[in-house]
Structures are given as C-alpha cells and as structure tokens.
Amino acid sequence: MPATAPPPSPVDPSQLGLRERKKLKTRVAIREATYRLITEQGYEATTVEQIAQAAEVSPSTVFRYFPTKEDIVLTDEHDPVMEEALRNRPAEEPLLDSLRHVLRQTMEHSMRHEPEVTKLRMRLMVEVPAVRSRSLESMSVTGGMLCRVIAERTGRDPAELEVRAYAMGLVGTLFETSRYWAERDYPDDIGDLLDRALTVFAQGLGPGVARANQGGPTGR
Incomplete structure (x- = not known):
C-alpha cells in the first residue's frame, strides 16, 4: 500500500468465504440494531432480548458474538x-x-x-x-x-x-x-x-x- 493511501475498510466482504460473510452480516445486524435501539430509548433501557429481536437472531447468538452488551457498543x-x-x-x-x-x-x-x-x-x-x-x-x-x-x-x-x-x-x-x-x-x-x-x-x-x-x- 502506498504511504499516502487511506487505511482499508475494516472488513472487505469480497475477501471472505460464505461462512465468514454470514458471520459478518450477523455481527453487523446486531451492532446496527443496538445503535438504533440505544438512540431511540437509551442505553440502560435497551436489553439483549430487544437487540436479538431487532436483529432477528436469538439472545444466545448475540452472546456468542458479543460477551456483554458493552462489547456490542465497543467492538x-x-x-x-x-x-x-x-x-x-x-x-x-x-x-x-x-x-x-x-x-x-x-x-x-x-x-x-x-x-x-x-x-x-x-x-x-x-x-x-x-x-x-x-x-x-x-x-x-x-x-x-x-x-x-x-x-x-x-x-x-x-x-x-x-x-x-x-x-x-x-x-x-x-x-x-x-x-x-x-x-x-x-x-x-x-x-x-x-x-x-x-x-x-x-x-x-x-x-x-x-x-x-x-x-x-x-x-x-
């Protein structure tokens, strides 16, 4: 990469296999649902159950990708x-x-x-x-x-x-x-x-x- 080039995007889906693309899609869906809910109703009022429902996954899936609610925000x-x-x-x-x-x-x-x-x-x-x-x-x-x-x-x-x-x-x-x-x-x-x-x-x-x-x- 040239020294003056901007950093690449964090993840380039085209470089991933099907399984990894699905995992990335799930991570993104969980994060986007979390940001939307927190913006609408605040951090404390937002539960993992609500996030799971908005992202169309189970709560256990949320925890599989992010150990805590704080990790969803920060990762x-x-x-x-x-x-x-x-x-x-x-x-x-x-x-x-x-x-x-x-x-x-x-x-x-x-x-x-x-x-x-x-x-x-x-x-x-x-x-x-x-x-x-x-x-x-x-x-x-x-x-x-x-x-x-x-x-x-x-x-x-x-x-x-x-x-x-x-x-x-x-x-x-x-x-x-x-x-x-x-x-x-x-x-x-x-x-x-x-x-x-x-x-x-x-x-x-x-x-x-x-x-x-x-x-x-x-x-x-």
Whole structure:
C-alpha cells in the first residue's frame, strides 16, 4: 500500500468465504440494531432480548458474538487495519509520525463513514460507567497490537517495559482525546485534537496558566 493511501475498510466482504460473510452480516445486524435501539430509548433501557429481536437472531447468538452488551457498543475491526497500515508506512519514517498519521486516518475514516455511530460510542463511553470500564479493559488489546509494531520498528522485545509503557501511553492518549471530544459535544475536528494530544505525548507538558474557580478544590 502506498504511504499516502487511506487505511482499508475494516472488513472487505469480497475477501471472505460464505461462512465468514454470514458471520459478518450477523455481527453487523446486531451492532446496527443496538445503535438504533440505544438512540431511540437509551442505553440502560435497551436489553439483549430487544437487540436479538431487532436483529432477528436469538439472545444466545448475540452472546456468542458479543460477551456483554458493552462489547456490542465497543467492538470494531480497527486494530488489524491499523496494524496493517502501520506496517506499510515507510521504514525510515519516525515512529511517532507513522503512529500520528495512521491514528488520525483511522479516526477520520470512522467520522467519514459512520459519524453518528462514532459519536454515540464516544458519548456512551463518557456517560455510562459500564461502557467506560469495558473500554478501559479493551485498551490492552490495542496496546498489544501497538507493542508488536513498535517492537518491529525499534528492534526491541514487545514485552519490554519501555515498549509496553510507550504503547499504552499512546492508547491512553487516544482514549482521553475521545473523551475530551465527547464531553464537549464534539466542538472541534477530532483529527486536530489528536494531533494536539500527540504533540504533548511527544514533547511533554510545559508550564501552563493556572485556571482558578473551575469547580475544583481551592486549597483553602
């Protein structure tokens, strides 16, 4: 893939066999039913039984594809796409530049193809403790993917503390950028916010201007 090409779609059905296409169709139906019901009636009011009925599958099928309701909201196929895109960046490119490029493209791809779903997922991550908790658990999967790529690019062991700390620092940056964006009702371009956050990740946090009277403790 050329270095300037956008990341591929998370799943290309034409590359799958009949069985895998059927499984993908079921996963998509369950997710779409979930997003629709949550939009109409809220997260807590939406049950797995309702999701199953709307997706025309059994509740046991829902649980076979997604262990929890939170997983339906959060699960996507972006990690393997990001991993492939990172491996196709120029070998001489600085690692953080590669990561910045691919992370931004991934976010922009989501906003271009499913903006309302992307915003809904991020809003639920902010508003629903169970979704936020599950999201934090799932970060380790993305972190593991980044460890593999970082280790390949740097010649290190993916299990090294430094590699793991760097990878999870990146995942945390992405997580907090998403939360920041959703908490403020999506006021800015998510790609610009990610660039801003990654600059802090790379350069460190310099002195800032203290903000008084922001609702926190005053120290008195």
